[in-house]
Amino acid sequence: MAETHSSPTSEVENIGLLGRFWRGRIWYGTEWYITTFGGLILLAIILMTVFAPWLAPFDPNQFIGAQFTPPGHGKQALLARAGEAPPVDLSDLSGQVIGVQRNRNGANLARELGAKGKRYQTQEDLLAALLDGEVDLIFVDQELAPEIVASYDGLEIVAEGLGRSYPLGTDNLGRDIVSRLIWGARTVLGVALTSALFSSIIGITLGLISGFVSGFLDRVLSLMMDSIYSFPGLLLAIAMVVMLGPGLLNVAVAVSVIYIPTFFRVVRGQVLSVKEELYVEAARSLGAKPLTILTRYIFPNVIPSVVVVFSLNVADAILTEAGLSFVGLGLPPDVPDWGYDLSKGQSFLVAGQWWLITFPGIMITLVAAGFSLLGEGLSEILNPRLVKG
Amino acid sequence: MSPALRRYIIVRVLLTIPMVLILVSLVFIVLRVLPGDPAVAILREGASEEQLASFRAALGLDKPLHVQYVEFLTGVLRFDFGYSMTRKVPVTREIKTFFPATVELALASMFVTAVVGIFSGAFAAQHRKSPADYAIRILSIILYSLPIFWLGLMLQMTFGTGLGWLPVSNRLSPGMAPKEVITGLYTIDAILTGDWALFKDAASHLVLPALTLGLVLAGIFTRLTRANMLDVLEQDFITAGRARGLRERVLVYKHGLRNAFIPIVTLLGLQFALLLAGAILTETTFSWPGMGRLVVDRIYDRDFTTVQGAILFFALLVAGISLVVDILYGFLDPRIRY
Numbered sequence: 001m002a003e004t005h006s007s008p009t010s011e012v013e014n015i016g017l018l019g020r021f022w023r024g025r026i027w028y029g030t031e032w033y034i035t036t037f038g039g040l041i042l043l044a045i046i047l048m049t050v051f052a053p054w055l056a057p058f059d060p061n062q063f064i065g066a067q068f069t070p071p072g073h074g075k076q077a078l079l080a081r082a083g084e085a086p087p088v089d090l091s092d093l094s095g096q097v098i099g100v101q102r103n104r105n106g107a108n109l110a111r112e113l114g115a116k117g118k119r120y121q122t123q124e125d126l127l128a129a130l131l132d133g134e135v136d137l138i139f140v141d142q143e144l145a146p147e148i149v150a151s152y153d154g155l156e157i158v159a160e161g162l163g164r165s166y167p168l169g170t171d172n173l174g175r176d177i178v179s180r181l182i183w184g185a186r187t188v189l190g191v192a193l194t195s196a197l198f199s200s201i202i203g204i205t206l207g208l209i210s211g212f213v214s215g216f217l218d219r220v221l222s223l224m225m226d227s228i229y230s231f232p233g234l235l236l237a238i239a240m241v242v243m244l245g246p247g248l249l250n251v252a253v254a255v256s257v258i259y260i261p262t263f264f265r266v267v268r269g270q271v272l273s274v275k276e277e278l279y280v281e282a283a284r285s286l287g288a289k290p291l292t293i294l295t296r297y298i299f300p301n302v303i304p305s306v307v308v309v310f311s312l313n314v315a316d317a318i319l320t321e322a323g324l325s326f327v328g329l330g331l332p333p334d335v336p337d338w339g340y341d342l343s344k345g346q347s348f349l350v351a352g353q354w355w356l357i358t359f360p361g362i363m364i365t366l367v368a369a370g371f372s373l374l375g376e377g378l379s380e381i382l383n384p385r386l387v388k389g
Numbered sequence: 390m391s392p393a394l395r396r397y398i399i400v401r402v403l404l405t406i407p408m409v410l411i412l413v414s415l416v417f418i419v420l421r422v423l424p425g426d427p428a429v430a431i432l433r434e435g436a437s438e439e440q441l442a443s444f445r446a447a448l449g450l451d452k453p454l455h456v457q458y459v460e461f462l463t464g465v466l467r468f469d470f471g472y473s474m475t476r477k478v479p480v481t482r483e484i485k486t487f488f489p490a491t492v493e494l495a496l497a498s499m500f501v502t503a504v505v506g507i508f509s510g511a512f513a514a515q516h517r518k519s520p521a522d523y524a525i526r527i528l529s530i531i532l533y534s535l536p537i538f539w540l541g542l543m544l545q546m547t548f549g550t551g552l553g554w555l556p557v558s559n560r561l562s563p564g565m566a567p568k569e570v571i572t573g574l575y576t577i578d579a580i581l582t583g584d585w586a587l588f589k590d591a592a593s594h595l596v597l598p599a600l601t602l603g604l605v606l607a608g609i610f611t612r613l614t615r616a617n618m619l620d621v622l623e624q625d626f627i628t629a630g631r632a633r634g635l636r637e638r639v640l641v642y643k644h645g646l647r648n649a650f651i652p653i654v655t656l657l658g659l660q661f662a663l664l665l666a667g668a669i670l671t672e673t674t675f676s677w678p679g680m681g682r683l684v685v686d687r688i689y690d691r692d693f694t695t696v697q698g699a700i701l702f703f704a705l706l707v708a709g710i711s712l713v714v715d716i717l718y719g720f721l722d723p724r725i726r727y
Binding site for chain 2: 030034223224226227228229230231232233234235236238239240242243244315319322323326327328329339342343346349350352354357358360361364365368369372373376
C-alpha cells in the first residue's frame with residue numbers, strides 16, 4: 001500500500017471511473033442505490049434490445065409452437081403400446097407414422113422431425129388410435145404422459161424430453177412469448193426514446209426562449225403549455241393517432257406532443273431563476289450577446305433538471321404507448337409490442353391463459369420503474385435543493 | 390370576501406376564456422388541421438370518392454379552414470356538438486348518458502387514492518430515511534409504473550375470474566337497473582332511493598375499477614403527501630409541540646397532516662388530467678360505460694362527431710375543474726393572489 005500514499009489526489013485518480021462511481025454510494029447514500037438499481041434494470045433491457053437477434057430463440061412473428069402452450073411446457077413424450085415398442089432411432093424419425101393431436105406441440109414436432117403425423121382431434125381419439133393399432137407411436141405433452149400411462153393399461157413411454165419447451169409459453173397464435181418480449185423491448189424503447197427526444201428538443205427550446213425573452217411571448221407560450229398540460233395526455237395521443245394513422249413514427253410524435261409542456265415548464269422555471277444570477281449579469285455587462293448568454297451561461301444550468309425530466313418522461317411515454325396499443329391504436333400488428341400483446345391477450349384471461357398478459361405487463365412495469373427510479377435518484381443527486389428528500 | 394380575493398377570482402375566471410380557446414383550438418388543430426383527413430381516418434382507405442365527399446359535406450369539412458374554425462367555436466359555445474353519426478342522437482345526450490359513470494369511477498378512485506396516499510405518505514414522512522420510508526417510496530414508484538390496464542387485468546384475474554368474489558365488467562349485473570336515475574351515480578342513487586340490493590350490486594361492480602385507478606394514482610399521491618409532510622414537520626410549531634411533550638403520533642397525524650392538507654388536496658386537483666387519462670384505460674379494461682369507453686368505442690364505430698364532441702367535452706371539463714381548484718386554493722390560501 002506504500003506506493004499509493006504519494007498524494008491524496010493520485011489515490012482518487014487511481015481508483016478509475018468505476019471506482020469513483022462505486023464511491024458515490026458513500027456521498028449519496030440510499031439515493032445512489034436507487035439510481036444504480038434503476039440503471040442496472042435499464043442496462044439489462046438495453047443490452048436485450050441490442051442483442052435481440054442473438055438472444056431471442058425464435059422469430060417473434062413466427063407461428064412456432066402450438067397455441068397456448070403454458071410456460072415451461074412444450075416438450076413431448078413418445079408413447080407406444082407396452083411391450084411392443086418398435087425399435088425407433090430417435091435421431092431419425094423420418095418415415096415413421098406418429099399419431100399426434102391437432103394443434104398441439106406434438107403435431108409441430110412430428111412435422112419438424114420429418115415424421116408423418118397422423119392427426120386426431122382429441123386426446124381420446126389419439127389414445128384410441130394407438131391402442132387399436134392404427135399407429136404405433138404417439139406424441140403427447142410430456143407433462144401429461146405419466147398420468148396417461150397410469151390411467152390407460154398397456155401403454156409405455158418410449159422417450160421423453162423431445163422437442164423444445166417454451167420458458168414463458170406461447171400465445172394465441174403459437175408465437176414464442178420470450179422472443180416477443182425481447183423484440184418488443186426494441187419497439188417500446190425505440191418509441192419512448194424517440195418521443196422523449198422530440199419533446200425534449202421542442203420543450204427545451206421553447207422553454208429557453210420563453211424564460212429568457214419573457215413578456216407577451218412568455219405569457220402566450222406559458223398559457224398554451226399549461227393548457228396542453230392540463231389536457232388528459234392519453235386522450236390527446238389517441239386523437240392524434242386516429243388522425244395520423246398507426247405507425248411507429250406517428251405514435252412517437254403523438255406521444256411526444258403531450259410531454260412538451262413538462263420540459264417547457266421545468267426549463268422556463270430554471271431560466272427565470274438562473275438569469276438573475278450575478279455571473280449572468282457580469283457576462284451581460286461585459287457585452288456578451290443574448291445568444292451567447294443563453295447558450296453558454298444559462299443552458300448548462302438547465303441540463304441537470306432536463307436529465308431528470310427526460311428519465312421520468314421516458315417512463316411515462318412507455319406507459320402511454322402501451323395504453324395506446326391497449327385501446328387498439330398503436331402500432332401495426334406485425335411489430336412486436338408489449339402493449340399490443342397485452343390487449344390481444346386479455347380476451348384469453350377468462351379461459352385461464354394468464355401467461356399471455358402477465359409477462360408483457362411485468363416487462364412494461366420493469367422498464368417504466370427502471371426509468372422512474374433512475375430519474376428519482378438522479379434528481380436527488382443532481383439537484384439536491386430542488387426536490388425534497 | 391376581501392377585495393383581493395374578489396380580484397383573484399375575477400382574473401382567474403377571465404383567464405379561463407383564453408384557456409378554453411386554446412384547448413378548443415388544440416382539439417381543432419388535431420382533428421382538422423393535422424395531416425390526415427378525418428374522412429379517410431373515419432371511413433378508412435378504400436372508401437369511394439363520393440362517400441368521402443358526402444362525409445365531408447355532412448360535417449362541413451369541405452369548407453375553408455377558417456370557416457370551419459368559426460363554426461367549430463360557435464358550436465362549442467352553444468354546447469352543440471352535433472349529432473352522433475351512428476346513433477342519430479345529439480352528442481350531448483350521449484355525453485349525458487356516459488359521463489355519470491366516469492364521475493362515479495373518478496370519485497371512488499380519488500377516495501382510494503386519498504386514503505392510501507395520505508396514510509402511506511404521512512407514515513413515510515414520519516419515519517423519514519427509515520427502511521419503511523424507502524420501502525414506501527420504492528413501492529410508490531412501482532405503483533405508478535404499473536400500466537393501469539394491466540393492474541386491472543391482474544385484479545380481474547385474481548378477484549374476478551380466479552376467486553369469483555367480484556364482478557369484472559359493467560356497472561350492474563344483467564337484470565339490475567336503477568328505479569330512478571337521480572344523479573346517474575348508481576351507488577348514490579341506490580342510497581337515495583333506499584334500494585339496498587342495487588347498492589350492493591353497484592358497489593361490488595365499482596370496487597375493482599376504483600381500486601385499479603386509485604392504487605396507481607396513490608403512487609403519485611404518496612410522494613406528494615410525503616414531500617408536503619416533510620415541509621410541515623420541519624416547521625417551528627411542530628418543534629414547539631414536541632418540546633411541550635406531545636406524542637409523536639399526535640404531532641404527525643393531527644397537527645402535521647392538518648397543515649399539509651391544503652397543498653395535498655390542491656395537488657389532487659392538479660392530478661385531474663391524470664385521473665381522466667387513467668379513467669379511459671380503466672373503463673376500457675372493465676367495460677365501464679363511461680366517457681373513455683365512449684371515445685374508444687366510437688373510434689371503432691367511426692363515429693367522428695361523437696369522438697370530436699367527447700374530446701371537446703373533456704377540454705371544457707379540464708378548464709372548468711382547474712378553475713374550481715384554483716378558486717378553492719384562493720379561498721384556502723390567502724398568499725395566492727394575482
